[in-house]
Amino acid sequence: MKLPQFDYQAPQTIAEAIELLAKYEDDASVLAGGQSLIPLLALRLARPAVLIDINGVSDLAGLSLAHGQVTIGTLTREYRAEESDVVADRLPLLAAALPLIGHAAIRSRGTVGGSLAHGDPAAELPAVALALDATFVVRGATGERIIKAPDWFEGYLTTARRPDELLIEVRFPAAGPGTGASFVEVARRHGDFAIVGLATSLTLADGRISDARLALAGVSDVPVRAAEAEDVLIGEQPSAALFGEAARRATAGLDPPADLHGSADYRTKIAATLIRRGLRGAADNASERQANG
Ligand SMILES: Cc1cc2nc3c(=O)[nH]c(=O)nc-3n(C[C@H](O)[C@H](O)[C@H](O)COP(=O)(O)OP(=O)(O)OC[C@H]3O[C@@H](n4cnc5c(N)ncnc54)[C@H](O)[C@@H]3O)c2cc1C
Structure with a gap:
């Protein structure tokens, strides 16, 4: 599908880009990789009057x-x-x-x-x-x-x-050697957006969990931190029973949206499975990273 018409600006410095944003504000969209913006334009879900292409602003990469x-x-x-x-x-x-x-x-x-x-x-x-x-x-x-x-x-x-x-x-x-992580998700095909995804970071000290960070994707209109699960984990030794309890607590109050990819109940069940799986993966990763120094 052809894109709608727009003016095109290609600043070369951060200052120029900011000047253009100040001039056009809501009428402009910043173009970075275009992997989300261009489909939105093609589908007419975004209609900016001006595209500010920042790909020439080398100071923004690194x-x-x-x-x-x-x-x-x-x-x-x-x-x-x-x-x-x-x-x-x-x-x-x-x-x-x-x-x-x-x-x-x-x-x-x-x-x-x-x-x-x-x-x-x-x-x-x-x-x-x-x-x-x-x-x-x-x-x-x-x-x-x-x-x-x-x-x-x-x-x-x-x-x-x-x-x-x-x-x-x-x-x-930055994570130290005692911190391990995993990202697990369920998607219809590899490369698709997740139906539900889970980011997990665990820090182990003397065999116990000293820091736990979990955030779910696909269960709300924003990513959601699983704070109830984190509270259960701190100070404990990793185990299947502990991870099961963390999954139960984290999903008890979850109210995900339903769409053609899955009901709210399906998403909640996936989230519980991912929490158990993600915690096991992050704990294993933390042990490996600790062993490798
Ligand atoms: C087929 C396909 C599959 C994909 N699958 C996934 C997936 O599984 N998981 C996933 O996470 N993503 C997926 N994506 C999206 C991909 O990760 C995009 O790269 C990303 O979402 C947007 O990055 P971009 O640099 O392309 O941003 P753009 O598309 O250029 O911009 C995205 C939005 O951010 C704004 N923006 C960009 N940079 C700035 C800035 N510096 N300041 C202010 N506003 C800015 C733009 O104005 C626009 O509104 C997929 C895309 C496609 C086409």
């Missing part, structure tokens, strides 16, 4: 580790993050999630910031960002704002970013 944080520039392609040694060593949860996003061709264009700015509640990266309490840095004509993940996801495809602001980078706390 990945670095400093002061216990991994900072990922918004324009960093998903495949670049997937190939990064820093991500493999210090962000095991992101490393587990990235290969599940669509297919290689999509990840070669799609950007980390694009997925998080889009804010699809069934997508992998929003659940990862919520589980890890990531920090979002946005900049507009009036300055910079720092937004924590729980405040970033406001509703279905809606984030705390204002129309005149550009997402600049996302900061994740």
Whole structure:
């Protein structure tokens, strides 16, 4: 399907991009990898008057580790993050999630910031960002704002970013060797968006769980932190019985949406299975990472 007509702007610097956003605000859409925006345009679900293509703004791409944080520039392609040694060593949860996003061709264009700015509640990266309490840095004509993940996801495809602001980078706390992770999901086919997905990060100290972070995708209009499960896990030794109890607690109050892919009850049952499976995977991963130092 042909795209609707729009004006096209291609800034080369962050300052130029922000100037354009301040000028056009709601009339503009930022174009990053285009893997979500272009389908929205083709289906006429978005009709921006202007596209601000940030692909020429090289300062927006890159990945670095400093002061216990991994900072990922918004324009960093998903495949670049997937190939990064820093991500493999210090962000095991992101490393587990990235290969599940669509297919290689999509990840070669799609950007980390694009997925998080889009804010699809069934997508992998929003659940990862919520589980890890990531920090979002946005900049507009009036300055910079720092937004924590729980405040970033406001509703279905809606984030705390204002129309005149550009997402600049996302900061994740770097994991130590005692932290392991898993991303598990049920999708109709490999590469499809998850019906339900689960991001899990577990830290083990002296054989007990000292930190637990779980976030579900596909169960609400935003990713959802499974705080009840986390409370059950802290201070305990990993076991099948403990993981079963965490799954029971986390799903007791869940009220997922029903659609043609599954009823609310089906999604709740998948979530319980994924929590048991995800916790086992994350605990095994933590033990392996500890053993490898
Ligand atoms: C066939 C197919 C399958 C897919 N499967 C999956 C999947 O399984 N899981 C998954 O998570 N995703 C999936 N995706 C989406 C993919 O991950 C996208 O790459 C991602 O959602 C958006 O990233 P993008 O860089 O392409 O952003 P774009 O499409 O360019 O932009 C997405 C939105 O974010 C805004 N935006 C982008 N960057 C910024 C910025 N710096 N500041 C402010 N606003 C910004 C845009 O204006 C737009 O509203 C799939 C896509 C396709 C086409």
